[in-house]
Amino acid sequence: MQEQLERAAALLARARRVTVLTGAGVSTDSGIPDFRGPQGVWTRNPEAERLSSYQAYRDDPEVRRESWRQRAAHPVWSARPGPAHEALVALERSGRLRALLTQNIDELHQAAGSAPERVVELHGTVHRTRCLSCGALAPMSEALDRVAAGEEDPPCPDCGGILKSATISFGQALDLDVLRRAQDAAQDCDVLLVVGSSLGVHPAAGLVDVAAAAGADVVIVNAEPTPYDDVATVVLRGGAGELLPRILGGG
Numbered sequence: 001m002q003e004q005l006e007r008a009a010a011l012l013a014r015a016r017r018v019t020v021l022t023g024a025g026v027s028t029d030s031g032i033p034d035f036r037g038p039q040g041v042w043t044r045n046p047e048a049e050r051l052s053s054y055q056a057y058r059d060d061p062e063v064r065r066e067s068w069r070q071r072a073a074h075p076v077w078s079a080r081p082g083p084a085h086e087a088l089v090a091l092e093r094s095g096r097l098r099a100l101l102t103q104n105i106d107e108l109h110q111a112a113g114s115a116p117e118r119v120v121e122l123h124g125t126v127h128r129t130r131c132l133s134c135g136a137l138a139p140m141s142e143a144l145d146r147v148a149a150g151e152e153d154p155p156c157p158d159c160g161g162i163l164k165s166a167t168i169s170f171g172q173a174l175d176l177d178v179l180r181r182a183q184d185a186a187q188d189c190d191v192l193l194v195v196g197s198s199l200g201v202h203p204a205a206g207l208v209d210v211a212a213a214a215g216a217d218v219v220i221v222n223a224e225p226t227p228y229d230d231v232a233t234v235v236l237r238g239g240a241g242e243l244l245p246r247i248l249g250g251g
């Protein structure tokens with residue numbers, strides 16, 4: 001491991017442009033469970049993954065009521081950024097961050113100090129709601145206040161449509177502008193640093209191939225193997241909070 005750590009640190013030290021791709025594994029230290037790790041949400045309850053589809057949410061009021069209950073109780077509301085988030089802020093302040101692409105919806109990168117204009121939220125954010133009919137965006141806190149006051153499935157205050165978190169669920173397409181920004185950043189970097197993702201969901205996972213095809217070195221920091229480990233220049237098996245500070249010069 002020490003040799004791999006030194007190789008990763010050397011690649012990152014001489015990189016002029018680093019694009020980062022993060023997944024749920026950077027937020028587990030903050031108390032937010034991942035999806036497919038040993039204690040993941042889908043690992044523990046495969047049925048939950050099926051219910052998390054866009055179609056189930058749109059068509060089944062009971063799925064929406066359960067979703068609102070889960071949103072209200074979600075650990076994200078009390079989560080604080082951890083050492084992995086902070087190490088990525090340090091990378092940005094060194095002037096070498098091309099973009100921070102995240103699959104996470106918790107906004108912990110921004111809470112840690114990552115510049116919002118540098119963060120590309122591939123799967124949206126749980127901190128806002130979007131109406132499925134008129135598209136109106138609003139703070140999630142407003143809808144959660146209504147849930148706390150007894151509304152089990154609060155409709156859009158503007159048009160009465162179905163409200164959902166402003167996230168991308170299975171069956172929903174990513175915002176094309178967001179995807180283009182992510183692809184541009186993957187093509188325009190010396191190193192793609194992947195942290196805390198099982199790299200099993202596309203198009204996010206495909207960004208690794210985009211970067212590698214453009215000649216970037218790929219560094220993967222993850223607790224478990226991923227399908228892209230053989231594409232990577234370096235793979236570090238372990239905790240993001242412990243490893244990132246060591247390879248980004250902060251630790």
Ligand code: APR
Nearest residue numbers: 023024025028034035036037103196197198223224239240
């Ligand atoms: N340090 C390093 N790796 C970790 C840590 C940690 N502290 N904690 C968990 N991991 C690893 C897990 O072993 C797992 O391989 O992070 C990975 C997280 O993978 P997933 O749970 O699949 O999360 P992610 O890759 O972000 O999922 C992608 O799938 O469910 C959808 O839209 C959702 O954005 C999500 C997407």
